[in-house]
Amino acid sequence: EPDAPADMVDEHYYESSDWFFKAATKYDHYDRTKPKLYIGEYAVRKDAGNGNMLAALAEAAFLTGLERNADVVKMSSYAPLFTDPYWQKWKPDAIVFDNTRCYGTPSYYVQKLFAGNRPDVELPVSFPESTNAVPILFAAAGLKQDSGALILKVVNRSDKAASLNINLSDGSEQYSKGTCTELSAHSPTDGNSFAHPDKISPRTIALPAYKQGSNHLFPPYSVTVLRWSIK
Numbered sequence: 001e002p003d004a005p006a007d008m009v010d011e012h013y014y015e016s017s018d019w020f021f022k023a024a025t026k027y028d029h030y031d032r033t034k035p036k037l038y039i040g041e042y043a044v045r046k047d048a049g050n051g052n053m054l055a056a057l058a059e060a061a062f063l064t065g066l067e068r069n070a071d072v073v074k075m076s077s078y079a080p081l082f083t084d085p086y087w088q089k090w091k092p093d094a095i096v097f098d099n100t101r102c103y104g105t106p107s108y109y110v111q112k113l114f115a116g117n118r119p120d121v122e123l124p125v126s127f128p129e130s131t132n133a134v135p136i137l138f139a140a141a142g143l144k145q146d147s148g149a150l151i152l153k154v155v156n157r158s159d160k161a162a163s164l165n166i167n168l169s170d171g172s173e174q175y176s177k178g179t180c181t182e183l184s185a186h187s188p189t190d191g192n193s194f195a196h197p198d199k200i201s202p203r204t205i206a207l208p209a210y211k212q213g214s215n216h217l218f219p220p221y222s223v224t225v226l227r228w229s230i231k
Helices: 017-025 053-068 106-115
Strands: 008-015 036-044 073-078 095-097 102-104 121-123 137-144 149-156 162-166 177-184 203-207 214-218 222-229
Touching (some): 017 053, 053 137, 053 149, 102 106, 106 222, 149 162
Antiparallel strands (some): 121 137, 137 149, 162 214, 177 203
C-alpha cells in the first residue's frame, strides 16, 4: 500500500552501471517528510559480467550519494553475497567460492572500503565545473568523531587520471599522518578469478601530514580513500 504509514521503506535496485552513476544524486532532493530508507538490495547487474570494475565504480558512486544523505538513507546492503560457480543462479555476487578457494569481486572491496571508512559527520564536497551530463568524479567526505579521523572518498570513472586540490580542514586540527587506499584497474571490464584472485584489490600507502590545498592524483578507473588522523 503506497500510502500506508511507515517508519522505513526498503528499496531494491538491480540496474546498469549508467543507472547507478546517475543515481548518485537520487536522494539529494528526497522529501525529508517521507519515511526513512533502507536500500536493502542493490548491485550493478546488467553490465557487470562476473563482477567487474565498472560495476564497482558505479556502486561506489552510488554509495557516495547514500553517505551524503545518511539522514534519510539509514542502511544499505549489497546483494547477493556468496556464490558457488558450479551452482550459480545469479550474477554477479560479492564473494565467489568453491570447496577450497574463494575471492572477492571488485564490488566486495568497495563495500569493505566504505564500511571501514564511514564518518559520523559529513563535510561538503564540490568539484570544478564540468560539461559532462553524468559526472566523471564522485566524492564523499567526513569526520569520524571518536578518532578524529578526516576521511575523503573519491571515485574516478574516467580513463584519465584526475589531479585535485584538497581543502577539507579549517586548519584548526593538525592531521599528522595519513593513508591512501586505492582500488583501481587497467580496464573497466577487468575482474578477479580463482586464477587471479587479487588482480583488483586495495593497495595502501602512507600519506604525509595533511596540508590544506594539497594536490592528489586519482588514477583512472579508481576508488580511493584518503584518511588522516590527528595522532
